[in-house]
Structure formats: C-alpha cells, structure tokens
Amino acid sequence: MTEKQEKILNAALTLFAEEGFKSTSTSKVAKRAEVSEGLIFRHFGNKDGLLEAIIQMGEDQAKLLFADILMETDPKNVLRKFIEIGLNTSKDKEAINFWKLQFKIKWELEIYGEHKIEALEQALIKAFQTLRYLQPEKEANLLLTLMDGIATRMMLQKSFDLEGTIEFLKQKYKL
Amino acid sequence: MTEKQEKILNAALTLFAEEGFKSTSTSKVAKRAEVSEGLIFRHFGNKDGLLEAIIQMGEDQAKLLFADILMETDPKNVLRKFIEIGLNTSKDKEAINFWKLQFKIKWELEIYGEHKIEALEQALIKAFQTLRYLQPEKEANLLLTLMDGIATRMMLQKSFDLEGTIEFLKQKYKL
Amino acid sequence: MTEKQEKILNAALTLFAEEGFKSTSTSKVAKRAEVSEGLIFRHFGNKDGLLEAIIQMGEDQAKLLFADILMETDPKNVLRKFIEIGLNTSKDKEAINFWKLQFKIKWELEIYGEHKIEALEQALIKAFQTLRYLQPEKEANLLLTLMDGIATRMMLQKSFDLEGTIEFLKQKYKL
Amino acid sequence: MTEKQEKILNAALTLFAEEGFKSTSTSKVAKRAEVSEGLIFRHFGNKDGLLEAIIQMGEDQAKLLFADILMETDPKNVLRKFIEIGLNTSKDKEAINFWKLQFKIKWELEIYGEHKIEALEQALIKAFQTLRYLQPEKEANLLLTLMDGIATRMMLQKSFDLEGTIEFLKQKYKL
DNA sequence: CATGAATGAGCATTCATTCAT
DNA sequence: AATGAATGAATGCTCATTCAT
Numbered sequence: 174m175t176e177k178q179e180k181i182l183n184a185a186l187t188l189f190a191e192e193g194f195k196s197t198s199t200s201k202v203a204k205r206a207e208v209s210e211g212l213i214f215r216h217f218g219n220k221d222g223l224l225e226a227i228i229q230m231g232e233d234q235a236k237l238l239f240a241d242i243l244m245e246t247d248p249k250n251v252l253r254k255f256i257e258i259g260l261n262t263s264k265d266k267e268a269i270n271f272w273k274l275q276f277k278i279k280w281e282l283e284i285y286g287e288h289k290i291e292a293l294e295q296a297l298i299k300a301f302q303t304l305r306y307l308q309p310e311k312e313a314n315l316l317l318t319l320m321d322g323i324a325t326r327m328m329l330q331k332s333f334d335l336e337g338t339i340e341f342l343k344q345k346y347k348l
Numbered sequence: 349m350t351e352k353q354e355k356i357l358n359a360a361l362t363l364f365a366e367e368g369f370k371s372t373s374t375s376k377v378a379k380r381a382e383v384s385e386g387l388i389f390r391h392f393g394n395k396d397g398l399l400e401a402i403i404q405m406g407e408d409q410a411k412l413l414f415a416d417i418l419m420e421t422d423p424k425n426v427l428r429k430f431i432e433i434g435l436n437t438s439k440d441k442e443a444i445n446f447w448k449l450q451f452k453i454k455w456e457l458e459i460y461g462e463h464k465i466e467a468l469e470q471a472l473i474k475a476f477q478t479l480r481y482l483q484p485e486k487e488a489n490l491l492l493t494l495m496d497g498i499a500t501r502m503m504l505q506k507s508f509d510l511e512g513t514i515e516f517l518k519q520k521y522k523l
Numbered sequence: 524m525t526e527k528q529e530k531i532l533n534a535a536l537t538l539f540a541e542e543g544f545k546s547t548s549t550s551k552v553a554k555r556a557e558v559s560e561g562l563i564f565r566h567f568g569n570k571d572g573l574l575e576a577i578i579q580m581g582e583d584q585a586k587l588l589f590a591d592i593l594m595e596t597d598p599k600n601v602l603r604k605f606i607e608i609g610l611n612t613s614k615d616k617e618a619i620n621f622w623k624l625q626f627k628i629k630w631e632l633e634i635y636g637e638h639k640i641e642a643l644e645q646a647l648i649k650a651f652q653t654l655r656y657l658q659p660e661k662e663a664n665l666l667l668t669l670m671d672g673i674a675t676r677m678m679l680q681k682s683f684d685l686e687g688t689i690e691f692l693k694q695k696y697k698l
Numbered sequence: 699m700t701e702k703q704e705k706i707l708n709a710a711l712t713l714f715a716e717e718g719f720k721s722t723s724t725s726k727v728a729k730r731a732e733v734s735e736g737l738i739f740r741h742f743g744n745k746d747g748l749l750e751a752i753i754q755m756g757e758d759q760a761k762l763l764f765a766d767i768l769m770e771t772d773p774k775n776v777l778r779k780f781i782e783i784g785l786n787t788s789k790d791k792e793a794i795n796f797w798k799l800q801f802k803i804k805w806e807l808e809i810y811g812e813h814k815i816e817a818l819e820q821a822l823i824k825a826f827q828t829l830r831y832l833q834p835e836k837e838a839n840l841l842l843t844l845m846d847g848i849a850t851r852m853m854l855q856k857s858f859d860l861e862g863t864i865e866f867l868k869q870k871y872k873l
Numbered sequence: 874c875a876t877g878a879a880t881g882a883g884c885a886t887t888c889a890t891t892c893a894t
Numbered sequence: 895a896a897t898g899a900a901t902g903a904a905t906g907c908t909c910a911t912t913c914a915t
Contacts, residue, residue, distance in 0.1 A: 175874080194458055195370045200911060214911060215451040216874095236886045281368055285504040311516045315494075317512065322497030329460040338493065341486045349901075385900045389886060391899090403883060525895080533838055543718045548888060559897045564890060565895095630805040633716055635854040661866045665844075668863065672847025679810040688843065691836045700878070724906060734880045739907060741878090876915085883907070891901075 178216050180206040186227050190274040194281055228278070230273050234290065239293055244340050253296065253348045255316070259323050260339055287317035290317060332348055353391050355381040361402050363447040368452055369399055389515050402452070406446045407464065414468055423475035428523045430472065430491070434498050435514055467490060529565050536577050540624040544574055544631055549571040578628070581621050582639060589643055598650035601698045603668070605647065609673050610689055627654050640667060703741050705731040711752050715795040718802055719749055753803070756796045756813065764818055771823035778840070778873045780822065784848055785864055798853050815842060 184206035188197040199220055203210040216221040242254045262268040279285060301309035319342075326333040337339055359381035363372040374395055378385040392398040413433070420426045437443045454460060469488055476484035494517075501508040533586075534556035538547040544583055549570055552651055554562040567573040592604045612618040652657035677684040709731035713722040724745055728735040742748040763783070770776045787793045804810060819838055826834035844867075851858040 193370065195368065200909075201404050207895085211877070212875060212908090212913080232435065232513075234902065264517065270487050277455050279500075280505055281371075283504055284504070285501075287505060287507065287885080308516065311512065314509075315513065316515060318497040319490075319494045321500040322493040325454075325496045325500060326460075326493050329454055329458055330462060331460070332462065334489075337486065338490065341483065341490060352900080373883075375883085385885090386887080386902070388902060395885065528806045530909080543720065549890085550888075555730065560889090561891080561898070562896055570889065627805050629850075629854055630802050631721075632756065633854055635851070635856070637857065638853060658866065661862065664859075664868060665863065667865075668847040669840075670847065671850040672843040674844065675804075675846040675850060676810075676843050678805055679808060680812060681810070684839075687836065688840065690835065691840060697851050702879080723904075725904080735878060735906090737879075737907080745906065877912085878912105880910105880912075882909085882911105885906100887905075888903090889901105891899105893899085894897085 177206070177208050177212060177329070181208055181213055181223070182227060182230060185223055185272060186230075189224070189227065190270040190277065191279055196257055199223075224278070227274065231275060234271060235289060242297050245296075248303040249294055251300040251348055252304075252316075252346050253343065255293070255320075256339055256342050256346070256348070259320070259327055259335060260337055262336055263327065272324060276324060276328065291315070301347065352381070352383050352387060352442050356391065356398070357405060358381055359383075359397050359440075361405075361445055361449060364399065364402065365449040365452065369456055370454055374398075375511060384427065390393055399453070403448065406450060409443075410448060410464065418467055418471050420471075424523055425469055426475040427479075427491075427521050429522070430468070430495075431521070434495070434502055434510060438502065438510060444503070447499060451503065452498060468492070484499040526615060527556070527558050528560060531566065531573070532559055532577060535573055536580075536624060537620055539574070539577065540620040540627065543627055549573075560656040574628070577624065577678050577685055581625060584621060585639060592640055593646050595646075599698055601646055601650040602696050603693065604665075605643070605670075606689055606696070606698070609670070609685060611669055613677065613685055619678070622674060626674060626678065643667070702731070702737060705742065706733055706748070707752060707755060709733075709796055710748050710823055711755075711792075711862050714749065714863050715799040715802065719803065719806055724748075728766060743754075745746075749803070752799065756800060760814065768817055770821075774786040774873055776821055776825040777829075777841075777871050778868065780818070781864055781867050781871070781873070784845070784852055784860060788852065788860055794853070797849060801849060801853065816841070838842060 181202065185197070185202045188202055188205060191197075200210050201214050202223070203213055213220075213223060217226055239259070242251060242258075245251045245254060262272055269343075294317060297313035297316060298309045303311040306312045323335070323338060326338075327335050356377065358486070360377045363377055363380060365370075372390050375385050377398070378388060388395075388398060392401055417426060420429060420512075425523045438448050439449055452460075469492060472488035472491060473484045476487040480488045498513060500509070501513075528538070531552065535552045537557060538610075540564075550560050550565050552573070553563055563573060567576055588608070592601060595601045595604060612622055625636075640693055644667060646664035647666060648659045651662040656662045673685070673688060675689075679683050706727065710722070710727045713730060715729055724738050725735050728738055728747070739746060742751055767776060767779045767783075770779060771858075787797055798851075819842060821836035822841060823834045826837040831837045848860070848863060851863075852860050
C-alpha cells in the first residue's frame with residue numbers, strides 16, 4: 174500500500190461517510206487526496222472497487238474491535254464491552270466515520286453484512302446462556318437489534334443522549 | 349391533484365425507496381410514471397420539491413397511523429400497538445416503501461425528524477408512568493430506539509425474524 | 524386588439540428590451556403579463572410572431588416620431604429635430620425601451636432595417652442641399668451613422684454625456 | 699494552451715460572433731470544434747468562462763492594434779490611423795469576428811467596457827489639442843462615438859459604404 | 874507509478890409549443 | 895377567448911472512465 178493509495182482511501186472514507194457513496198464524485202476524492210483522478214482507477218479499477226477496498230479496510234478494523242469482546246470469558250464483561258462499543262466509538266473521529274459509512278452503505282446499497290456479526294452473536298448468546306437467561310438467542314438478537322437503533326440515533330439525532338442510554342442499559346442488564 | 353401527478357408521486361416513492369434519492373434520476377421517474385420528464389418540474393418545481401411532496405404525503409399517512417396509538421387510553425394497549433407497528437407495516441407494500449424511504453432519506457441526507465415522534469414519545473412516557481416503571485422517560489426512549497433498530501433489520505436483513513422479535517418484546521413488557 | 528393582447532405586448536417589449544429576445548422565455552412574458560402562456564401562442568402564433576408584432580408596433584411609433592421631422596420645411600429645423608431625437612427619447616421610459624429593443628434586435632438577429640430610415644435620409648439630404656453643403660448625401664449618411672453611435676453610447680455607456688454631445692453637435696452644424 | 703483548447707476558442711469565437719452568446723449552445727461549439735462537449739467545461743469551467751477567455755484573447759489583440767496608434771507622435775497620423783481601424787479590420791475575417799463579438803456582447807449583456815478605450819481617448823484628445831481644435835475632449839468623444847456608429851453600420855448594414863465614409867471623414871479632418 | 878487531457882453517457886432543468894377543456 | 899396540463903427536444907453541466915505520455 175503506497176502513500177498515495179492510503180491518501181485516496183482516507184479521502185474516500187471521509188467523503189463517502191459525509192456525503193454518501195453516490196453523491197461523492199471520484200474527482201472530489203482525487204482533489205481531497207491531492208492525487209490525479211486517473212490514479213484512483215489505476216489502483217482500484219473503478220469506483221465500486223474503491224468502495225470495496227474501504228469496506229475491507231473497515232472489516233479489518235471491526236475484527237480488531239470485536240476481538241476484544243470475543244476473547245472475554247466473563248459473561249458480564251462480554252455484555253458490558255458490547256454495550257460500550259458505541260461510547261468508545263463516539264470519542265474517535267475516525268471510528269465515527271467508519272461506522273457512519275457502514276450504515277450509510279447499508280441503506281444506500283441495501284446490503285446487511287450478516288456474516289460480520291455472526292461471531293459476535295454467538296458470543297452474546299453464550300453470555301446470556303451462562304447468565305441463565307431463558308431465551309439466550311432471542312436476548313442476543315434483541316440486543317444486537319437495539320445496537321442498530323442506538324447507532325442510528327447516535328449518528329443522526331443530534332440531541333440523542335448516548336451516555337444516558339448506555340447507563341440505563343447497563344442497569345437493565347445488571348452490569 | 350391530477351391523475352398524472354399521482355402517477356409521478358407513486359413512481360417516485362417506489363424508485364426513491366428502492367434505489368435511493370440521489371441514485372434515482374428524474375428521467376427514470378418520468379419513464380416509470382409514463383409521463384414526460386418536464387411534467388415533474390411543472391408540478392413539483394425541482395427534484396427536491398418532488399421529494400418533499402412524497403415526504404409530506406408520508407407524514408400525513410404517519411399521522412393517521414400514530415393517531416390510533418395516541419388515542420389509546422389503556423397503557424398496555426399503547427405499548428402493544430406501538431410494538432406492532434412494524435408487523436402491520438410489513439404486510440402493506442406501500443407502507444414498506446414509505447418507511448424504507450424515510451430511513452433511506454435519514455441516512456442519505458442525515459436528517460432525523462425528531463418532531464415527528466415527539467407526540468409518540470409523550471404517549472409512551474405516560475404509558476410507562478401509569479405502569480409504574482421507575483424511569484418512564486428512559487424506558488420510552490429505549491423502546492423508540494429499539495424500534496429504529498427493528499426497522500433497520502426488518503428492511504435490510506432478509507433473514508430477520510420480525511414476528512419472533514415482536515413476540516419476544518411483548519413477553520418482555522408483559523403484554 | 525384586446526386588453527390581454529396589449530398586456531402581452533407591453534410585457535414582451537419590456538422584457539425583450541431588458542434581457543434580450545432569446546433570453547426572455549415565453550413563460551416569463553406570460554407571468555409578467557399576468558396571462559396564461561398558451562394565450563401568447565393563440566394570439567401571435569409563436570415567439571417570433573410576438574417579436575414581429577412588437578417590431579411592427581415600434582415602427583408605427585417611429586413613423587409618428589419621424590413624421591414631425593419629415594414635415595419640417597426649414598432645413599436647420601430638420602437637422603435640429605433629428606439631432607434632438609435622442610434627447611427626447613432619454614426622458615421617456617417607454618421610448619427608451621423601444622429603442623433599446625430596436626438595437627438589441629439589430630445585433631441579436633443582425634437585421635438592419637434600412638427601409639425604416641430611408642425617408643429620414645432623404646429629408647436630411649435635402650436639408651444639407653438647401654444649406655449648400657458640398658456633399659449632402661455623404662453628410663446625411665455620416666450624421667445617420669453618428670446617431671447610431673450616439674444611441675449605442677446612450678444606452679450602454681452609463682457615463683455618457685448625452686446633452687453635452689448634442690450641444691456640441693448643434694454647435695458644429697451651426698444650429 | 700493545447701491544440702483542442704485553441705479549436706474550442708476559435709469555434710466559439712466564430713459561433714458567438716455569428717449567432718450571439720446565448721443562442722450558441724455549448725454542444726454546437728463542441729461539434730464545430732470537433733471535440734467532446736465535456737472538454738469545454740474541463741478547460742473553461744463553464745460557458746461564461748469560455749466567453750471570458752475569448753474576450754481576454756480579443757483584448758490582447760486589441761491592445762496590439764491600439765499600441766500602434768498610441769505610439770504615434772504626429773497628431774494627423776493618430777487621427778488617420780484611428781479612422782482607418784475599421785478599414786483594416788474589414789479585410790481580416792478573424793478581426794471582423796472579434797469586433798462583431800465585442801458589439802454583440804455589449805448589447806446582449808449591456809456592458810460597455812469603458813476602460814478599454816481610455817488610453818485611446820487620451821491619445822485622441824492630445825492629437826486634437828496639438829491641432830488647435832477648440833474643444834479637444836468633445837472632438838475626441840464625438841469621433842469615438844462616431845466610430846461606434848461606423849462599426850454598427852459596417853457590421854449590420856450590408857449596403858454600408860465603408861470606404862466612402864472613411865474617405866469623407868479623412869477629408870473632414872483634413873488628413 | 875502517476876498525470877491530466879479527453880470522452881460520451883447521463884443529469885436536472887428550461888423552453889417553445891400543443892391541446893383538451 | 896382563455897387556461898393550464900402536457901410534451902419532447904434542447905441546454906449547461908457533471909460524472910466515471912480511458913488513454914497517451
């Protein structure tokens with residue numbers, strides 16, 4: 174990965190997250206990356222290729238983020254760490270961009286990357302099992318679904334009380 | 349509202365919901381509505397005007413939908429009806445399109461129409477109060493947030509078990 | 524000529540003079556005339572027909588204006604009145620519009636209405652003859668040409684000293 | 699300046715001069731320049747940018763043309779050269795286009811580029827002063843105004859006797 | 874690897890004009 | 895006579911992509 178390739182990816186990540194994929198022209202990306210437009214195509218083939226590279230980059234990042242949870246053995250810690258993902262994200266500008274892009278793409282292209290969260294789902298199920306919840310699969314699913322809602326609010330509703338919501342959640346799950 | 353105006357609105361609603369606002373060209377709308385492209389601009393001024401008309405149309409529909417909940421006096425019924433919104437929507441093709449569009453636009457334009465759900469929030473708070481929940485505002489907010497998550501899954505994750513999730517929710521709230 | 528026909532002609536005259544023929548859309552004319560766009564075509568066939576009607580209207584007005592000069596018998600008065608046309612025009616908003624339109628159209632369509640000034644030319648030639656100028660045709664032509672220049676400046680150059688120029692001209696021709 | 703850029707400028711100059719700025723579509727320019735339409739916008743930003751480039755090109759040319767007059771020291775030569783500008787122009791197809799465009803734009807956009815002729819005006823005033831004319835400013839102004847008239851006729855009135863008029867003028871100023 | 878000129882399809886929008894009422 | 899809905903071609907401009915250097 175050359176320096177210019179990275180510049181392109183970073184520029185594209187920011188712009189796609191801010192304005193959406195369709196609305197961001199390759200010329201805008203080139204300008205922000207301070208690179209000739211042709212170079213984007215040399216490296217990534219076409220605009221979709223650029224998007225894929227960014228998504229891939231994101232998945233790697235996500236794996237790293239999730240690894241911390243997956244390695245946790247104490248079920249309460251699993252839940253706590255999962256619930257706190259959003260809180261940690263909200264403090265890191267780059268992380269926000271990454272997640273924003275994930276959701277924007279979900280909606281723009283109507284692709285829900287189920288496989289990305291499979292491992293996470295299993296970890297949550299196991300945690301709920303250990304904690305003797307009656308319907309651990311359903312609990313896990315509901316929590317995952319709720320996290321989609323929290324992400325939605327967190328990124329779109331300016332007045333959303335992220336910390337309060339997370340506090341309330343932890344209380345509910347007795348963490 | 350002439351016949352052709354309605355054809356335009358319907359075509360646009362479907363296409364915007366399917367492909368997104370930016371990705372849908374006015375010419376595509378015109379073709380689907382079997383109408384000249386110029387007519388769109390005669391009636392709605394510009395593409396944004398068309399979108400606004402659709403959103404307005406949707407809001408009127410939403411008000412009708414919410415009115416049923418707002419008039420409910422029994423707190424358990426308030427919660428049940430609210431939770432079941434998604435279920436009812438999922439059976440009506442037009443309603444799905446409308447809600448899909450709402451979410452797509454949220455993400456594409458990053459606008460969260462908070463005022464639209466204010467009345468609903470108040471109704472939920474009151475319901476939780478009556479049911480003696482300790483933190484009715486937080487409960488209401490969490491439920492609303494969860495509904496955003498359910499909507500996200502319902503519309504993007506093909507394998508999502510909507511009915512199971514709703515059943516589980518009702519059980520949780522003892523409805 | 525109905526009332527609405529007149530409203531259309533007046534609106535078109537003003538707009539064509541202000542913005543030019545090509546740049547003025549029929550819809551703008553209709554709006555300013557407070558008339559439906561279709562009516563323009565009912566009455567004048569097409570946009571060119573509207574222009575022709577205005578030009579005709581202008582020619583009638585010009586004939587009236589020139590008649591005063593043509594009926595003059597004293598050669599000095601012929602010259603004076605001719606030279607002072609611009610001065611008189613400059614005080615009448617409607618007249619300015621009319622002349623502006625004439626020149627704009629000249630340049631936009633590259634039509635020089637020679638026949639319109641033939642009678643005037645003859646009157647000037649005769650005046651110069653009577654005043655014993657050596658080359659009355661050339662004198663007449665030069666004066667006519669100069670008037671085109673004066674009109675150009677008067678209508679386009681904001682700082683143009685119309686009165687001074689006319690005074691100077693009268694002095695030159697000993698009027 | 700690439701070859702295609704020049705082709706665009708030349709095509710645009712001709713077309714704008716022949717049909718006017720507003721009436722000439724960028725697609726027509728592209729076709730005549732045998733170039734893709736997009737290229738016009740890549741090089742000149744937008745249609746106005748193209749016009750500006752042409753005007754700039756013309757102004758450079760005009761400066762060259764005027765320089766010859768401005769450097770002249772003999773007052774009679776100043777006047778003669780000035781009066782003969784039109785004659786020289788009339789023999790150069792490209793020059794005619796340039797001047798035609800200047801006047802068309804004057805009328806289409808109602809801009810009179812006063813600063814362009816200031817130096818020329820000063821040179822004329824000085825010439826008339828040296829020749830002991832009583833009102834050199836007024837003489838200079840009148841001559842400039844007359845030249846606007848000559849240009850108008852020369853370019854719009856097919857039957858205009860340019861050479862005769864200039865001959866007559868030279869005689870009047872005893873050149 | 875990197876540039877930037879060049880392309881052609883597509884976009885939102887405007888326009889003159891027609892037609893049913 | 896008058897309206898306003900409706901059309902289809904054209905307009906200025908943007909975009910993703912290609913290619914010679």
